[in-house]
Amino acid sequence: MQIPTAAASGRSRLLTSGVALAALSLLLTLHAVPSAADDDTPARGTASMGSGVLAHEGVHGQPAATDRTTQTEGVDVSSHQGEVAWSTLWNSGVKWAYVKATEGTYxxxxxxxxxxxxxxxVGMIRGAYHFATPDTAGGAAQADYFVDRGGAWSKDGRTLPGVLDIEYNPYGDTCYGMTHSQMVGWIRDFLDRYKARTGRNAVIYTSTNWWQQCTGDYSGFASTTPLWIARYASTVGPLPAGWTFHTMWQYTSTGPVVGDHDKFNGALDRVKALAEG
Incomplete structure (x- = not known):
């Protein structure tokens, strides 16, 4: 019988250790924890007007065939649409537009x-909107960020007041971890700062279901704040508390040309009146 030398025993231990490490590595690979790339949560900044509404309140809507009031066609776009062929939209009958300017303070x-x-x-009356993320910064701070980066208003007859897009959180808790009173306070801080910076009342974009769930159906903004309601259906449906009429309506997320399509509750002269202040 050959007695192993010290060197041979060391080589044997190294070989055994190497095999064990290789096996452990394979086991960890097979049972790896999913990385951030595997998470379904979208990247910050990718939210657009109505993205949460679509996810929480049903399928794509159709044009409002049953609503026969005088309305003016509009569109809202974000980075998802890239460079927009505005002349095509204009020729299709779109006369006003809102463009995403900012999100949060980031x-x-x-x-x-x-x-x-x-x-x-191309001749449209246009404005900018801000996608709110109340869990990342205060309302006043986000209003400042918005105004300083494309959300300001000018009295040129062609610029609509800024919009606060406040809806389902695409990145986490539906109500951003806030109580009803905290959410109302956050919205008030944004609206007050926007008014102080621009001289105009911002528009609120939301859905009735989200508003009821996350503000307790608060009615205190209705007397001064125009409402842009999101509902992908053939009618506007019930409105949040306090508002007796809507100013704008996002009725589909599958526009005939590009972007989400909307209807202004009135003829083109009413769109101009909102722009003029």
Whole structure:
């Protein structure tokens, strides 16, 4: 019988250790914890007007065939649409547009200039909107961020007041972890700062279901704040508490040309009146 030398025993231990490490590595690979890339949560900045409504309240809507009141066709766009063919939209009957400018205090739409100026250049009345993330910064801070990065208003007859897009949280808790009173306070802080900075009351974009769930159906903003309601159906449906009529209606997320399509509750002269203040 050959007695192993010390060197041979060391080589044997190294070989055994190497095999064990290889097996452990394979086991960890087979049972790896999913990385952030495997998470279904979208990246910050990718939210657009109505993205949460679509996810929480049903399928794509159709044009409002049963609503026969005088309305003016509009569109809202974000970075998802890239460079927009505004002349095509204009020729299809779209006369007003809203463009995403900002989100939270961390994101600015890289296509904002092309979209915002392009709508204006073809003759549309246009404005900007801010996607709110109340869990990342205060209302006043987000209003400042918005105004400083494309959300300001000018009295040129062609610029609509800014919009606070407040809806389902695409990145986490539906109500951003806030109580009803906290959410109402956050919205008030945004609206007050926007008014102080621009002289205009911002528009609120929301859905009735979200508003009821996350503000307790608060009615205190209705007397001063125009309402843009999201509902992908053939009628506007019930409105949040306090509002007896809507100013704008996002009725589908599958527009005939590009972007989400909307109807202004009135003829084109009413769109101009809102722009003029």
């Amino acid at each position: 994101y600015r739409n890289p296509y904002h200039a092309q979209q915002y100026n392009g709508a204006y250049d």
